[in-house]
Amino acid sequence: MDNTAEALWRHAQAAPDSVALRDDAGVSWTYGTLRDRAGALAASLREAGIGPGDRVLLVAPAVPEFAVAYYGIHAAGAIAVTANTMSTAHELHYVGQDAGVALVLGWIQIGPAPAETAARLNVPYWPMTTGMPDLAARTGPDDPHPTGGDDTAVILYTSGTTGRPKGAQLTHGNLNACAAMIRRAHEVTAADHCLSALPLFHVYGQACVLNTVIHTGASLSLLPRFTPEGMLALLARDKPTFMAGVPTMWNALLRAAGGHRPADFAGLRHAVSGGASLPGEVMYAFQEHFGCAVLEGYGLTETTGAGTAHVTGRPRRPGTVGAALPGCEITVRDTDGAELPDGEVGEIHISGPVVMKGYWNRPDATAEVLRDGRLRTGDLGARDADGDLRIVGRKKELVIRGGYNVYPTEVEEVLYQHPDIVEAAVIGVPDDHYGEEVAAAIAVRDGAELTGDDLRRWAKQRLSAYKVPHLITIVDQLPKGPTGKILKRAISPALFEGRR
Incomplete structure (x- = not known):
């Protein structure tokens, strides 16, 4: 089965009492509880007439309840359209209308925008509350709805420098491939515990972190809103083996760490960095202060957040974002599409099982960026003789x-x-x-x-x-x-x- 929810069901069957998620207040969700609530939501969706191929707008922060909704939508065979919690009602309406959503799920604490959007779209609105207590007594399906690897699992809205945002369709196959690649590259096992303050509506937190953890059977501590003090508190409380973030987070942690020493973070193996370029001096300072390696990676929404990575046990070159993940191919090409030799700067192309299915209802935009299975990223870079990629700029004005x-x-x-x-x-x-x-x-x-x-x-x-x-x-x-x-x-x- 290719359904991304299948991994949650599998681990809940094998180890129902293992911790899957922890929130910032210290509340733990086991694999069994997470599966039961996600299954109950899937049953509720089916009773409401929402099933395979239907789109559901999900607006929620990085809390365990996001995972309940996310995997519940997938278990029902529906498509999750995840949106930024800071979006205005105007922005959410555009996304919901473009995707043709049948339902809006919104975290009740983020304000009225999701409910207003549902009313304007004339679709039901289901508020999400802490613990999802309304699902506790319900029984869900025995197994997630069967899906194919090429069936769309999520639509994430993104855009270039022209036009309105476009919905990148990521399939169940894309999400599973991303999780498998990252699990292999960073040697993640079920014994690992991750800490993240990344938003789950974004491809990085959703595909590269949450899905990898659930795919592996590991555990994840979630910080809904990043503060360096909050991150340091969870580091001390949960003692993760690795964490994921963006360069601004590592900078802020360095400034706030004060009298902490590497011994205070014993067991922290590495920090995974993405989203933007990481200055070399920050990388070295973080490693010295926290006693762990910082492993950079590169990917786009259209590649399920995956593409390259510094991997465990391989020398890291500051200024590079690592080599192609296993199963991916990175090429650098000129304006005519011809591949350039190592060392020459050109547009970065990515191919492999993480490349999106295409943009939702945008065949022309899809054809513009997908050529022979390769994604034209619009980013400029050069690859060295060892395969490490250096980003030098962006063709886009992003x-x-x-x-x-x-x-x-x-x-x-x-x-x-x-x-x-x-x-x-x-x-x-x-x-x-x-x-x-x-x-x-x-x-x-x-x-x-x-x-x-x-x-x-x-x-x-x-x-x-x-x-x-x-x-x-x-x-x-x-x-x-x-x-x-x-x-x-x-x-x-x-x-x-x-x-x-």
Whole structure:
């Protein structure tokens, strides 16, 4: 069986009392309990007429109840459409409408946006509460619904620099392959315990962490909202063997660790880093302070978060993101698609069982990035003679702020809705803490008295917090080419100095 929920059922049968998940309050969920609640949700979905191929919008933070809903949706044969908990009702409506969801599941503590979205879409809304007590007395199916490896399991919305967000379809085969690759690369066993503060709605936390843990039969401690103090407390309490995060987290932990020494983290084997490039000095400082290796990796939503990794027992080269994961192939190609020799910079292509099925209802967009089974990533890099990949830049204008993807066109579309703005351009500016900060250069109408603070307050009502431009400069006009197109490459980061 290819259904991703099958691993949960298998481990619950073999070791029902083994701990699968722990929350930040110390409450443990065994494999048996997690399976029972997920099965009960699957039964509820079926009674509501939701089954194979139907889409369910899931909006929840990194809590055990996310896993109940996620695997329950899969056990019913349905498709999980996971969305950012910081999304506004406007953003959720777009995702829900585009995916054609039949139901909205929302964590009750995140606010009214999920319920408002369900009402606007005219579909049922089921609130998710701590412990999911309404499922405790229910009986679920004996086994998850049979699915094929090419059946869509999840739709994750992402986009490039143009157009609206697109739904990347990841299959049950994609998710299982990702878990198997990471399990093998990092030598994860059922005896391991992972700690993560990554959001589970994102491909990294969902596919690379949660699914790998459940696939293996290991355990996972979840921190719903990252703080260095909270992460350090869980490190001391749960004594994980490895943890997963993004560079901003490792930076923050280094600053907060204070008098801690490597002996305080005995048993911590490694930290897996992704989402953005990790500076070499941070890697070395973290290893010295925490006594564990930092293993970088590279992947995209469209590759189930997987592609390359520094692996256990192999020399790590700072500035690289490791070699292709087992089963994946990484090639660097020129603009015509011809493969380039080692050392030459070109566009990175990824092939293998983790490459997405395609974009939901977007055949043209799918054909643009998928060629002969290879995904054109839009990222530029070079591979060395040992197969290690170095990322040198992005063809896309994507901004990665603290591990979150920010798409300039989406932000610009909102900025242009402001009555005082006549021109807007959003770019990424290097930032010591977040890796990149979202910056907006704008031109306003004559006589307008718009300030950066005014605009930020206005934007926060329409955009998730991490998408709001934190660096804003007002100019007479933006640079343009002969056709009148705004030239972002002519906007220098220096323009935003002193705007922090």
